[in-house]
Amino acid sequence: MSTASRLLMSALSLLALMLVWQVAAWWAASPLLPGPAAVLAAMMRAAEGGALQRNIAITLARVAASFIIAMLLGSAIGIALGRSPRLNELLGPWVIVLLNLPALVIIILCYVWFGLTEAAAITAVSINKIPNVAVTMREGAAALSRDLDEMARVYRLGRWKLLRHVTLPQLVPFFTASARSGLALTWKIVLVVELLGRSNGVGFELQTAFQMFDVALVLAYALAFTAVVQLIEIGLLQPWERRVNRWRR
Amino acid sequence: MSAIGIHIMGKQFPARAGAPAREIFRDFRLDVAAGEFLVLLGASGLGKTTLLNIIAGLDAEYRGAIRFAGAPPRIAYAFQSPRLLPWRTVLENVALVLPSGTEGQEAARAMLADVGLAELADAYPERLSLGQQRRVALARAFVMRPDLLLMDEPFVSLDTASARRLRDLLRRLIIQHPATVLFVTHDSREAAALASRIVRLEGTPVHIARDVRVELGVTERGSPARLQAFLSDAGLAEPEALSGGA
Ligand SMILES: Nc1ncnc2c1ncn2[C@@H]1O[C@H](COP(=O)(O)OP(=O)(O)OP(=O)(O)O)[C@@H](O)[C@H]1O
Ligand SMILES: [Mg+2]
Numbered sequence: 001m002s003t004a005s006r007l008l009m010s011a012l013s014l015l016a017l018m019l020v021w022q023v024a025a026w027w028a029a030s031p032l033l034p035g036p037a038a039v040l041a042a043m044m045r046a047a048e049g050g051a052l053q054r055n056i057a058i059t060l061a062r063v064a065a066s067f068i069i070a071m072l073l074g075s076a077i078g079i080a081l082g083r084s085p086r087l088n089e090l091l092g093p094w095v096i097v098l099l100n101l102p103a104l105v106i107i108i109l110c111y112v113w114f115g116l117t118e119a120a121a122i123t124a125v126s127i128n129k130i131p132n133v134a135v136t137m138r139e140g141a142a143a144l145s146r147d148l149d150e151m152a153r154v155y156r157l158g159r160w161k162l163l164r165h166v167t168l169p170q171l172v173p174f175f176t177a178s179a180r181s182g183l184a185l186t187w188k189i190v191l192v193v194e195l196l197g198r199s200n201g202v203g204f205e206l207q208t209a210f211q212m213f214d215v216a217l218v219l220a221y222a223l224a225f226t227a228v229v230q231l232i233e234i235g236l237l238q239p240w241e242r243r244v245n246r247w248r249r
Numbered sequence: 250m251s252a253i254g255i256h257i258m259g260k261q262f263p264a265r266a267g268a269p270a271r272e273i274f275r276d277f278r279l280d281v282a283a284g285e286f287l288v289l290l291g292a293s294g295l296g297k298t299t300l301l302n303i304i305a306g307l308d309a310e311y312r313g314a315i316r317f318a319g320a321p322p323r324i325a326y327a328f329q330s331p332r333l334l335p336w337r338t339v340l341e342n343v344a345l346v347l348p349s350g351t352e353g354q355e356a357a358r359a360m361l362a363d364v365g366l367a368e369l370a371d372a373y374p375e376r377l378s379l380g381q382q383r384r385v386a387l388a389r390a391f392v393m394r395p396d397l398l399l400m401d402e403p404f405v406s407l408d409t410a411s412a413r414r415l416r417d418l419l420r421r422l423i424i425q426h427p428a429t430v431l432f433v434t435h436d437s438r439e440a441a442a443l444a445s446r447i448v449r450l451e452g453t454p455v456h457i458a459r460d461v462r463v464e465l466g467v468t469e470r471g472s473p474a475r476l477q478a479f480l481s482d483a484g485l486a487e488p489e490a491l492s493g494g495a
Contacts, residue, residue, distance in 0.1 A: 147332050150307045154326045155346040155393070165345060169336040247336045247373040 034216040042216035043224055051205070056225055059190055059202040062118075066125035067186045071179060073126070074133025079171070081134065082141025095138075099131040103189050107196055116197040125189050132185065133178045140174030172244050180237065187229055252318040253281040253397070253429065257303065260296075260311035273299050274311070275454040283318070286423070286430045288440040290485070291450035297433045298329055300455075301399045304431065317397075322429070325395035327403040331382040333374040339385050340370040346393045360392040361385075363418055365411070380407045387415060391422050400432045404439065416443060437485050441465070441476045447485060459484060 018036055025035030034042070046052040081088040081095070107124040114120035144167065152162045194203025202225050209217035257274040264270040273296040281287050291297050302308040304315055305326050325346075333342045340357055347353030361370050364384040374382055387403055404412040416439070423430065434440055440447050441463060449459040461483045469475045480486040 147328070147330070148334065150302075151326075151328065151332045153307060154305050154324055155389075157345065161345065165334060165337060165341075169334070172336075244336075247375065 032213070032215050034219065038216045039219045039223065042214075043220035046205075046217065046220055052221070052224060055200060055202050055205050055221070056228055058200050059187075059194065059225065060228065062122060062125065062190050062194070062201065063183075063187045066122045066129065066190065067182060069122065069126040070129035070133055070186070071175075071182060074130040074178065075137045075171075075175065077130065078134035078137025078139075079141040082138040082144075088138070095131050095134050098127070099135065103128045103192065107189075107193050111197045118198075121190075121193045121198055124193050125186055128189050129182055129186055133182060136174050136178040137171065140171045144170055169244075176237075176241050176244070180233075183229070183233065183237065187225075252283045253304065254314075254316035254318075255279040255281070255300075255304065256316075257300075257311055257313040259313065260299065260303065272454045274313075277313075277455055277457075279448065279457065281429060281431065283429055284427050286432065286443060286445040288432045288434060288444035288447045289450060290434065290437060290440055290447060291455070293435070295450055295453075296455045297450065298401055301326070301401055301431060301433065304397075305399055322396035323393065324397045324399065325390035325393055326399040327386055327390040327401060329401040331374070331379075331386040333382055333385055333389075335373065335375050338371050338373055339366065339377070342374065342385055343389045343392055346389055356392055357388070360388040363391075364388045364415065380411065383407065384411070384415065391418075394426045395428055398428050398430045398432075400430065402433055402435065404434075412439075419443070437480050438473065438476050440485070441479055442470045447483070449485060461485065 022035050025033050025038075043052065077091075077095075081091060106127050110120045110124035110127070114123065148166050148170075152166050157166070190201070191203035191206065194201035195207045198204050202221050205221050206218055209215075209221065255278065257277040259272070259276075260274040261270055261272040262268075289297050289300070299308065303311055305324055306315075333339075334345070337345065340354070340361065343357035343361060344353045347356060358367070358370060361367055364387055366381060366384055366388070369377060369381065374385065377385070383403065383406065390398060390400070404415060407415065420443070432440075432443060437447075444463045447459070447461045447463060448457055449461075450456070451458040463479070465475070465479060469479075477486065
């Protein structure tokens with residue numbers, strides 16, 4: 001299928017979803033299930049004073065900060081574990097424990113120990129994401145090609161060339177995989193973190209709207225934020241993936 | 250230039266999932282003179298690649314020593330498989346072994362032209378045929394002007410014309426920049442065409458069955474009949490070569 005026809009299909013599919021939503025709203029005829037028009041109106045109202053944009057920007061900044069920290073630390077830990085079987089035996093179980101700790105527990109502990117601060121919020125989100133990244137990157141680091149490593153040794157490539165031309169390119173597929181699932185996970189957890197301990201951001205606004213049973217505002221924030229995240233995915237992540245994969249047949 | 254003293258007291262591969270332990274070398278000695286073109290002949294699975302890996306310093310799990318006269322040589326190794334970086338272009342793969350900079354790029358480009366791949370410089374290796382990938386690997390080995398050149402069946406899967414062209418190129422390069430060459434092949438005709446010395450390996454553990462000096466002129470090396478005669482005289486003609494084996 002061509003890109004154009006794929007886009008058309010997606011648009012049609014989304015349109016159908018809107019239609020179903022509209023019909024359901026008519027049928028329910030309740031402020032608890034507002035239709036697309038009401039949600040759009042709520043979105044405009046929130047955007048008028050700049051509150052919508054500001055809160056989305058704040059939340060995105062938190063997503064970006066914790067995402068970058070988690071990718072860096074998670075990759076470093078994962079690569080170290082993948083390269084050293086000894087280290088993996090020692091610390092592998094820790095990663096599993098962390099991986100299975102509910103996100104909520106980590107968030108609560110961070111707020112309890114570090115206070116209701118920005119640092120605590122970002123730490124909580126990062127810690128939630130680090131074990132996922134570490135596990136994926138460990139798999140990549142353990143599967144590095146011996147053949148290419150030997151080639152690099154014979155030709156005395158040196159540390160920097162080895163890293164840049166031999167090692168990192170082999171880890172790229174694993175890095176993109178964890179970045180992709182990472183973004184999806186991070187922005188969901190950021191909302192919870194904001195709801196529990198921040199006084200701004202999309203998560204905080206959702207909580208306020210919830211307390212007032214303003215479902216239209218909840219949906220307005222949710223849709224606007226999802227759209228922004230999708231744009232980042234399509235506009236940033238996917239082109240980058242295509243670029244690093246251009247050598248594939 | 251380097252002379253190499255090879256003494257492998259013991260080399261074995263431990264038993265692993267199904268495969269029994271194998272002793273490849275026991276008290277194996279081979280001295281290679283500086284500037285020698287030594288061709289190693291031997292059956293498949295004998296230990297030729299293992300020997301090159303030990304000399305290249307890739308396999309340290311053996312008892313014995315490899316001694317180089319003088320400073321450690323610059324080693325280039327054309328592996329049995331091309332071992333190119335699939336995510337780098339052909340040109341980048343060749344330039345990789347040179348110091349970064351335009352000078353290296355130019356040298357790499359010139360070497361690619363020499364192996365007949367100038368127009369594929371910007372392609373990615375996975376889009377090349379195996380024979381073309383082999384030539385890229387050879388360009389990478391040649392371009393760094395090595396003192397010691399290890400080549401593990403470098404010309405298999407090439408048609409006769411390309412193989413002959415690359416043999417000529419190899420001879421030319423060695424004249425320009427003298428090097429000691431260790432060259433593994435199954436093809437005794439190829440061995441006679443290139444070598445200054447042919448060593449035939451046999452058995453488990455490996456021993457040297459034949460060690461022959463090759464003193465043929467350029468014209469003789471170009472004549473298949475003359476090469477065949479030399480091989481039969483030296484006791485290196487293979488009956489299986491006639492039936493197209495290896
Ligand atoms: N990493 C390894 N672990 C266990 N056994 C090995 C290993 N590498 C090689 N061997 C065994 O050692 C023997 C020699 O292998 P080697 O690759 O040196 O043979 P070769 O002479 O190069 O053969 P060919 O001409 O087919 O390339 C073979 O029997 C092989 O099974
Ligand atoms: Mg071999």
